[in-house]
Amino acid sequence: MLNVKDISLTFNEATPDEKKALQGINLTLKKGDFVTVIGSNGAGKSTLMNVISGSLTPDVGDVAIGQKNVTMYPEFKRSQYIGRVFQDPMAGTAPAMTIEENLAMAYARNKKRKLKPGVNKKRRELFREYLSTLNIGLEDRLNAKVGLLSGGERQALSLLMATFTEPNILLLDEHTAALDPSRAELITNLTRDVVEKFHLTTLMVTHNMQQALDLGNRLIMMDKGQVIFDVSGKEKQALTIEKLLHEFQRIRGIQMDNDRAILG
Amino acid sequence: MFISMFGAVESGVIYAIMALGVYLSFRVLDFPDLTVDGSFVTGAAVAAIAIMHDVPTIIATLLAVVAGFVAGSITGILNTKGKINPLLSGILMMIALYSINLRIMGRSNIPLLNEPTIFTQLQEIWEGTNIDQSLNAMLLSLGVDRTPGTWSTLLVMIVVTVLIKFITDYYLKTEIGLALRATGDNEKMIRSFSANTDNLKIVGLGISNALVALSGALIAQYGGFADAGMGIGMIVIGLASVIIGEALFGTKTIMRTTLAVIGGAIVYRIVVTWALRVDFLESSDMKLITSLLVIIALVVPKVIDGQKEARRKRRKRNKLQERLKGEA
Numbered sequence: 001m002l003n004v005k006d007i008s009l010t011f012n013e014a015t016p017d018e019k020k021a022l023q024g025i026n027l028t029l030k031k032g033d034f035v036t037v038i039g040s041n042g043a044g045k046s047t048l049m050n051v052i053s054g055s056l057t058p059d060v061g062d063v064a065i066g067q068k069n070v071t072m073y074p075e076f077k078r079s080q081y082i083g084r085v086f087q088d089p090m091a092g093t094a095p096a097m098t099i100e101e102n103l104a105m106a107y108a109r110n111k112k113r114k115l116k117p118g119v120n121k122k123r124r125e126l127f128r129e130y131l132s133t134l135n136i137g138l139e140d141r142l143n144a145k146v147g148l149l150s151g152g153e154r155q156a157l158s159l160l161m162a163t164f165t166e167p168n169i170l171l172l173d174e175h176t177a178a179l180d181p182s183r184a185e186l187i188t189n190l191t192r193d194v195v196e197k198f199h200l201t202t203l204m205v206t207h208n209m210q211q212a213l214d215l216g217n218r219l220i221m222m223d224k225g226q227v228i229f230d231v232s233g234k235e236k237q238a239l240t241i242e243k244l245l246h247e248f249q250r251i252r253g254i255q256m257d258n259d260r261a262i263l264g
Numbered sequence: 265m266f267i268s269m270f271g272a273v274e275s276g277v278i279y280a281i282m283a284l285g286v287y288l289s290f291r292v293l294d295f296p297d298l299t300v301d302g303s304f305v306t307g308a309a310v311a312a313i314a315i316m317h318d319v320p321t322i323i324a325t326l327l328a329v330v331a332g333f334v335a336g337s338i339t340g341i342l343n344t345k346g347k348i349n350p351l352l353s354g355i356l357m358m359i360a361l362y363s364i365n366l367r368i369m370g371r372s373n374i375p376l377l378n379e380p381t382i383f384t385q386l387q388e389i390w391e392g393t394n395i396d397q398s399l400n401a402m403l404l405s406l407g408v409d410r411t412p413g414t415w416s417t418l419l420v421m422i423v424v425t426v427l428i429k430f431i432t433d434y435y436l437k438t439e440i441g442l443a444l445r446a447t448g449d450n451e452k453m454i455r456s457f458s459a460n461t462d463n464l465k466i467v468g469l470g471i472s473n474a475l476v477a478l479s480g481a482l483i484a485q486y487g488g489f490a491d492a493g494m495g496i497g498m499i500v501i502g503l504a505s506v507i508i509g510e511a512l513f514g515t516k517t518i519m520r521t522t523l524a525v526i527g528g529a530i531v532y533r534i535v536v537t538w539a540l541r542v543d544f545l546e547s548s549d550m551k552l553i554t555s556l557l558v559i560i561a562l563v564v565p566k567v568i569d570g571q572k573e574a575r576r577k578r579r580k581r582n583k584l585q586e587r588l589k590g591e592a
Contacts, residue, residue: 053456079458092456094449097442105442109457113439161457 001201002029002169007051007061008225021047022058023225029169034195034202036212038244039222045205048222049173052203054078065168080110083162083200085155085175092158095147099138099157102146103127106161130164131157134190152183156190163194170195172204176211184208191215209241223252265541266403270412272537276530277421278482279505281428283529284522285475286502289336291521292436293468294448295343298354298499300476302361303335305495307477308484309368312376315485321382325481332477333470335361340466365492372492381485383417390416417486428475429522435471436518444468476502497551504554505529507561532557 004027011019022044029035037045050056052063054075062071065081086092093102104118104127119127124142131139134156138149146154155175163170172191176184192215195202206212212219218232219239228251231239282304289297307328314324335357342353366372390396400411412418435441446454447464455461476498484490509528515521532554539545539553 076455076458076460079456082456084456086452091450092453094446094453096449097445101442101445104439105446105454105457105459108439108443113443113459115435115438115440117434117437118439118442119437 001031001033001066002027002052002203003062003064004028004048004052005062005064007048007058007063009047009051009056009058020225022051025061025225025227027220027227029201029203031201032199033218034200034216035204035218035220036216037203037205037220037222038207038209038212042224043222044225045222046173047225049171049203049205052169053082053084053171081168083109083165083167083170085158085162085170085172087174087177089151089154089158089178092161093146093154096145098143098145099131099149100124100127100142102157103130103161103164107165109165109167130160133193134160136186152179152186155179155183155187159187159190159194163198163200166198166200168201170200170202172202172206174205174207177207188215209244213239213241213244221248221251228252266408267410267412268537268541269534270418272533273530274418274421275483275486276533277418277425277526278479278486279501279533280425280479280526280529281482282476282479282498283502283505283509283525284425284428284432285472285479286499287506287522287525288432288472288475289469290503290506292445292448293465293472295350295465295469296354297336297339297469297472298351299336299339299357299361299469299473300354300499300502301495301497302358302365303332303473303476303495304480304483304498305365305490305492306331306335306361306368307480308490308494309365309374309492310477311481312374312484312490313368313370315376315379315381316374321380321385321485325382325478325485328477328481329474332480333474335477336469336471336473337466339473340462340469343469344462344465362492369490369492374490375488376485376490377488381488382482383485386416386420387414390414395419421482425526429526432522433519440464497554500551500554500558501532504558504561505532507558508532511561511565 004025007022007025008020009022011017011021025044025048027048037048039045047056051058054070054073054077057071062069064070065078070078070081084092094105097105100119100123104123107123107127108118127142128139131142136153136156138153138157146157149157155178159175175191176187179187188211191204194200202216204212204215213236217236218230219236220227220231221229221244229247282300286297286300289295289300310331311321311324311328314327315321319327339353339357342348342356343350346353348356396415399415403411436445443454443457443459444464444467446457447459447461447468451461480495483494505528506525507528508531509524509526510521512531513520513524513527515524535557536550536553540547540550545553
């Protein structure tokens with residue numbers, strides 16, 4: 001479903017600030033794969049997300065969704081296929097517009113927008129139905145401005161908006177990181193439910209190792225712009241935080257030794 | 265007094281169309297578009313020159329709308345494709361339009377006093393009805409000594425402006441309209457829902473300036489001339505209307521806000537007309553009055569809110585202190 005091939009991207013090339021953000025990333029997601037991505041700050045996780053979503057174009061390499069090569073598609077065109085939830089709860093919704101208007105905009109994602117009312121009776125019922133699956137009472141507040149909602153409510157709404165049109169790819173960029181633990185748990189559970197319900201092919205960046213272990217059928221670890229560890233299926237189920245840290249240390253250790261060897 | 269206020273309301277309703285245009289760019293798209301100063305004149309110039317060449321007045325007015333749309337779209341293209349800052353795109357277009365408008369007109373002023381205009385033609389049709397007589401008779405019985413020459417301009421313009429308001433309301437609730445509003449509200453978000461924000465901005469600014477040019481074309485026909493300098497400060501007048509209207513009539517829904525903007529445009533005209541009747545103020549002071557009005561409309565509501573808030577807190581504090589005293 002998603003095919004990332006030989007992606008490299010360097011910021012500020014040929015200056016003292018040069019940063020090799022991605023170095024030859026290869027990643028293939030089958031339909032229905034739910035992949036969690038971990039790695040330290042600056043490992044290239046967010047850059048990878050931005051390359052897939054189209055906010056950044058890679059120096060070399062291709063991104064394909066299904067059979068379609070979308071590397072050169074501008075962001076808005078690519079977002080027909082990609083649902084996205086950002087870290088900032090304010091980023092995924094329009095605050096001055098009502099809940100139903102926000103949903104109507106999300107509903108039009110994979111259609112051509114026309115000069116007919118965005119919300120009608122039938123759609124309102126549909127939106128109400130979808131909102132009730134969140135179980136936080138938003139279905140009774142269709143005409144409330146989204147700016148009045150709390151961070152957790154806005155993030156739940158963002159998640160619904162990103163997923164209910166069943167996009168080919170779902171990108172979650174640390175989408176629970178800005179919430180308090182109980183809200184984060186709510187969003188985590190909603191994520192699990194919704195991905196399961198629609199069989200979404202999902203890539204989720206997180207700093208929370210437990211979350212990375214709990215969710216999904218595959219886990220990758222990134223460091224210095226490379227994928228350094230990739231487990232799936234039973235192997236992933238058997239992972240624990242200790243094992244993960246150990247693995248992290250082992251791989252990084254080897255790398256550091258290599259570096260030292262080169263420098264020496 | 266009644267006659268001058270009548271005139272103020274009349275022109276206010278025509279300027280309200282311009283104010284709706286400014287509302288679209290300034291509030292809906294969150295784009296401070298200074299093209300307005302130029303596109304208002306473009307509308308007046310195109311309509312005037314077309315009427316001089318014996319084009320039917322309605323077609324001349326529609327040509328002005330098209331010219332305004334083009335001018336606004338170019339500002340949008342400068343901003344989105346040329347990546348020029350919004351304020352600067354508008355200023356560049358405004359300055360360019362100053363020369364373009366002179367080119368269109370061929371000179372700096374075109375009088376239309378001896379030409380047919382939409383309003384004179386309207387009046388001719390209107391005279392067949394008895395509406396003027398009956399309305400004026402009513403005024404006379406109310407004790408007004410001088411009655412207006414015709415009600416046709418006011419009544420028809422109210423219908424036209426309200427119609428434009430309803431079309432705008434509808435448009436802003438369509439799928440495209442929602443995307444347009446989101447472009448002004450959270451651009452990153454609506455782009456992640458596959459909306460081409462560049463095109464939306466270009467179209468939005470086009471529509472905004474089409475309305476401004478329509479207003480300019482009507483004002484030229486209403487006042488009987490088009491002048492290269494008639495657009496100076498127009499953006500501030502538009503803003504004044506939007507801000508005064510929002511402060512007085514509220515912004516709860518889109519329909520309420522567009523109505524408020526129309527109300528603001530009329531109130532603005534009334535206040536200016538009233539101010540100019542004060543002895544020591546001259547018509548050249550109008551821009552100063554406009555600026556002061558905008559400043560007042562921006563500052564006063566905040567001061568009032570601040571005082572309300574302070575009073576509420578003081579009350580709560582006092583209550584708490586009394587309770588503590590009672591317990592002690």
